[in-house]
Amino acid sequence: MVQSIKRNNRTYTILSLALFTAIGLLVLIPLLAAILASFRPGRELIRYGLNLKFDFVNMSLTNYAELFDGKNSYFLWFRNSTWLTFITVILTLLVCYCVAYGLTMYHFKLEKILFFLVIATMMVPFEILMLPLYQEIISLHLINKDAGVILPGLCAASTIFFFRQYLLGLPKELLDAGRIDGANEYRICFTIMMPLAKPAFAAMGILCAMGAWNNMLWPMLVYRDASKFTLPIGLNTLLTPYGNNYDLLIAGSCFSILPVFIVFLFFQRYFIRGMTAGAVKG
Amino acid sequence: MYSWKVAPYIFVLPFIISFAFFWVYPLFSTVKMSFQSIQPGMITWVGMKNYSKLFHDTTFHLAIENSFLYMVLTLVLLIPFPMLFACIMNTAFMKYKAFYKSILYLPALTSVVVAGTIFRLMFSELDGSAMNQVMHLFGFESVKWLKARPTGFFALLTLCCWRWTGVNMLYFLAGLQGINISLYESASIDGATTWQKFKNITLPLLRPTTIYVLTISIYAGLAMFMESYMLWSGNSSPKNIGLTIVGYLYRRGIEKNELGYASAVGLVLLLIGLAINVTQLWLSGTFKQEEQ
Numbered sequence: 001m002v003q004s005i006k007r008n009n010r011t012y013t014i015l016s017l018a019l020f021t022a023i024g025l026l027v028l029i030p031l032l033a034a035i036l037a038s039f040r041p042g043r044e045l046i047r048y049g050l051n052l053k054f055d056f057v058n059m060s061l062t063n064y065a066e067l068f069d070g071k072n073s074y075f076l077w078f079r080n081s082t083w084l085t086f087i088t089v090i091l092t093l094l095v096c097y098c099v100a101y102g103l104t105m106y107h108f109k110l111e112k113i114l115f116f117l118v119i120a121t122m123m124v125p126f127e128i129l130m131l132p133l134y135q136e137i138i139s140l141h142l143i144n145k146d147a148g149v150i151l152p153g154l155c156a157a158s159t160i161f162f163f164r165q166y167l168l169g170l171p172k173e174l175l176d177a178g179r180i181d182g183a184n185e186y187r188i189c190f191t192i193m194m195p196l197a198k199p200a201f202a203a204m205g206i207l208c209a210m211g212a213w214n215n216m217l218w219p220m221l222v223y224r225d226a227s228k229f230t231l232p233i234g235l236n237t238l239l240t241p242y243g244n245n246y247d248l249l250i251a252g253s254c255f256s257i258l259p260v261f262i263v264f265l266f267f268q269r270y271f272i273r274g275m276t277a278g279a280v281k282g
Numbered sequence: 283m284y285s286w287k288v289a290p291y292i293f294v295l296p297f298i299i300s301f302a303f304f305w306v307y308p309l310f311s312t313v314k315m316s317f318q319s320i321q322p323g324m325i326t327w328v329g330m331k332n333y334s335k336l337f338h339d340t341t342f343h344l345a346i347e348n349s350f351l352y353m354v355l356t357l358v359l360l361i362p363f364p365m366l367f368a369c370i371m372n373t374a375f376m377k378y379k380a381f382y383k384s385i386l387y388l389p390a391l392t393s394v395v396v397a398g399t400i401f402r403l404m405f406s407e408l409d410g411s412a413m414n415q416v417m418h419l420f421g422f423e424s425v426k427w428l429k430a431r432p433t434g435f436f437a438l439l440t441l442c443c444w445r446w447t448g449v450n451m452l453y454f455l456a457g458l459q460g461i462n463i464s465l466y467e468s469a470s471i472d473g474a475t476t477w478q479k480f481k482n483i484t485l486p487l488l489r490p491t492t493i494y495v496l497t498i499s500i501y502a503g504l505a506m507f508m509e510s511y512m513l514w515s516g517n518s519s520p521k522n523i524g525l526t527i528v529g530y531l532y533r534r535g536i537e538k539n540e541l542g543y544a545s546a547v548g549l550v551l552l553l554i555g556l557a558i559n560v561t562q563l564w565l566s567g568t569f570k571q572e573e574q
Contacts, residue, residue: 012375024385049411050403102293125505127528128548132308155300185289214393232395253396
């Protein structure tokens with residue numbers, strides 16, 4: 001009896017592993033095909049399309065050499081993306097933390113209605129506000145400026161929500177303790193509570209960075225000068241009706257995933273924590 | 283300024299400003315614009331004309347049909363399967379969980395440009411493309427994937443499933459981990475089958491997660507644009523097979539600069555989205571729960 005249960009368990013283990021290995025392979029195929037193609041001449045992509053061909057004879061580092069030779073704008077886009085991501089993350093975290101802090105640590109008249117409004121902003125997809133926002137950014141003279149890209153998304157409802165959930169779990173007695181020691185409200189917020197919220201900062205920082213790095217639609221509208229383009233916009237310009245630069249496109253695409261991938265390898269648990277936080281509490 | 287009575291207002295001030303400038307104002311201005319005809323230097327009130335024009339605009343009907351179909355199909359594919367995978371992943375039989383979770387999450391790291399480009403090339407009509415190689419393997423002819431509606435949709439859905447299956451699975455996994463394991467143990471002692479346990483314990487207790495995933499998926503599905511934009515490398519696809527509501531808004535508003543008409547398109551999208559989500563949340567009793 002015990003033996004048959006054990007054998008049953010092993011069958012289940014093998015079946016589950018087989019299922020996830022199959023799904024895993026399906027997930028990896030497109031990425032693997034892209035990586036393979038990045039080592040082959042771009043004209044092969046034009047002639048054959050993208051496939052899983054392990055043709056090691058034709059493989060070379062030519063595309064990557066072209067990418068790094070400094071004769072194209074790739075690293076300008078890379079630098080722009082890095083800067084935009086950096087500044088977006090810092091400002092978003094700071095602002096969202098403060099708003100969430102104000103909403104959780106105090107009882108004041110507008111507390112409930114403000115929290116309701118935070119949730120309400122989630123009920124209107126960005127794409128609907130895109131057009132009037134674009135008009136607004138033009139009339140505020142923020143077009144083509146980093147501020148125009150960053151400001152509208154600064155108070156991200158989901159980030160505020162996450163910080164709020166985290167702050168609710170911190171002991172409020174610390175506020176009174178800080179007050180008795182003579183610290184003012186802002187000092188308590190930034191020197192006592194902020195260090196305690198470090199895990200929340202890590203989770204949201206990573207998620208926000210990935211969003212900023214990969215964001216395309218809104219930056220594409222705001223940035224007009226080619227000198228301001230970020231990676232997604234820049235990569236997209238390699239596809240023109242007059243001829244596509246597949247050498248750069250495929251190598252550049254693969255290389256653009258690398259920073260996100262490295263961060264993911266080291267901070268995996270924060271990725272998952274930050275992402276699923278909204279779903280558990282609902 | 284430094285008192286605890288003023289401090290909370292200082293803390294939430296950025297939200298109030300952002301809410302006024304980047305939410306209330308654009309929302310009102312898009313509602314206003316939807317009743318106007320806007321040409322450079324000349325704005326005229328046209329009443330409901332934009333809306334009545336939309337009512338007879340067959341391209342817009344196609345866009346609604348595409349967005350709606352896409353949303354429904356993503357719900358069908360991206361809720362039951364990730365839930366099932368999460369349940370399997372959550373059992374004691376499953377090994378190397380962290381490894382498989384990471385693999386399934388990988389596509390979510392890619393930007394829509396990279397993912398769209400990869401899939402466009404995989405679904406290329408050339409004989410050598412990955413999907414056509416699969417067709418040849420089963421003895422079929424090459425297919426012009428992105429030229430016809432059913433196959434074009436297939437490509438869109440494959441792209442969407444590739445990117446989001448892992449993410450949704452993680453949502454459900456987080457939900458499952460909140461369920462008390464002793465419930466399953468006592469059910470086993472009472473002789474419940476796996477299906478009974480799933481139906482009577484897992485499904486009801488997973489409901490908040492399911493509603494959350496459902497709500498965001500409805501909006502994401504209806505407002506899909508960039509995936510189609512990248513797959514057809516631009517906002518035009520043969521016979522508009524890949525045109526979505528937001529794609530049409532973009533075409534009219536950004537490409538043709540008809541702000542009034544595009545605003546009306548956006549508001550119709552907002553109304554459809556709100557109607558579906560409010561109905562869904564009402565049917566699932568989420569509002570009642572909040573009141574308690």
